[in-house]
Amino acid sequence: MHSNPTADPTLILRPDRSVPPEPPVPTALVDARGLTRVWGTGSTASTALDHVDLTIGAGEMVAIVGPSGSGKSTLGAIVAGIDRPTAGSLVIGGTRLDRMRDDALARWRARNLGIVFQDFSLIPTLTAAENVELGLELAGVRRHRRAQARAALDRVGLARMGNRLPAQLSGGEQQRVAVARAVARQPALLVADEPTGSLDSHNGEIVFGLIRDLAATGTTVVLITHDPVLAAAAPRMVSLVDGRIVDDRVRP
Numbered sequence: 001m002h003s004n005p006t007a008d009p010t011l012i013l014r015p016d017r018s019v020p021p022e023p024p025v026p027t028a029l030v031d032a033r034g035l036t037r038v039w040g041t042g043s044t045a046s047t048a049l050d051h052v053d054l055t056i057g058a059g060e061m062v063a064i065v066g067p068s069g070s071g072k073s074t075l076g077a078i079v080a081g082i083d084r085p086t087a088g089s090l091v092i093g094g095t096r097l098d099r100m101r102d103d104a105l106a107r108w109r110a111r112n113l114g115i116v117f118q119d120f121s122l123i124p125t126l127t128a129a130e131n132v133e134l135g136l137e138l139a140g141v142r143r144h145r146r147a148q149a150r151a152a153l154d155r156v157g158l159a160r161m162g163n164r165l166p167a168q169l170s171g172g173e174q175q176r177v178a179v180a181r182a183v184a185r186q187p188a189l190l191v192a193d194e195p196t197g198s199l200d201s202h203n204g205e206i207v208f209g210l211i212r213d214l215a216a217t218g219t220t221v222v223l224i225t226h227d228p229v230l231a232a233a234a235p236r237m238v239s240l241v242d243g244r245i246v247d248d249r250v251r252p
């Protein structure tokens with residue numbers, strides 16, 4: 001192919017006013033292509049995620065559902081930059097996460113991410129309030145961390161528990177501290193893996209409400225849950241089976 005020397009390259013930049021403008025396309029915050037995670041090698045290899053393509057718009061809230069072992073937590077850990085795919089690409093906010101060095105990835109997580117993972121526990125030697133404050137500090141919040149931490153604990157109903165160590169809290173209370181820690185920093189991306197798993201229905205609703213409020217103020221939310229009621233309340237639901245997306249629907 002050779003170019004036409006008489007063609008004016010600026011022509012393509014002029015809008016054609018006879019055509020109505022396209023509605024704005026929402027920017028994808030998360031763009032996963034062919035995301036694959038294989039555990040083990042050879043005859044013992046097992047595929048936890050199998051060529052997952054997933055695009056999530058900025059400010060979107062997506063519930064990830066599926067039976068136990070379908071790859072939900074694996075997907076969540078990769079999107080959160082805690083695990084890496086064995087194949088495929090993951091771009092978040094224009095950054096190619098799967099190629100990032102470990103130290104850069106750790107900084108990226110500290111700046112952009114809120115996580116509530118069942119096995120990502122609180123720091124045992126810090127009080128509930130200090131755990132939340134540390135999250136704010138890592139996110140680069142410089143002022144009023146103590147007050148913001150107290151306010152976040154108040155929102156999960158733990159205003160009076162700020163001075164307790166994790167060991168002095170029940171499992172459900174610890175989970176709410178983890179939610180307060182993630183929510184306080186108003187992250188660009190929140191990845192929550194069964195955030196209501198050890199909560200009674202009252203506290204589950206409070207936590208779900210907080211997460212939905214975050215999405216309403218611009219945070220992109222990936223909510224992993226096996227609770228069909230919660231999943232149905234999310235604006236979009238992606239279903240996994242055997243590491244593959246089998247359904248992706250937006251609530252009418």
Ligand code: ADP
Pocket residue numbers: 039040046047048066067068069070071072073074075
């Ligand atoms: P879910 O969260 O939907 O229950 P997971 O993502 O935890 O599913 O697991 C998906 C598959 O990957 C399962 O078959 C599980 O056994 C496997 N898997 C997860 N973590 C590991 C690991 N650390 N080592 C080996 N296999 C794993």
Ligand code: MG
Pocket residue numbers: 072073074193
């Ligand atoms: Mg899981």
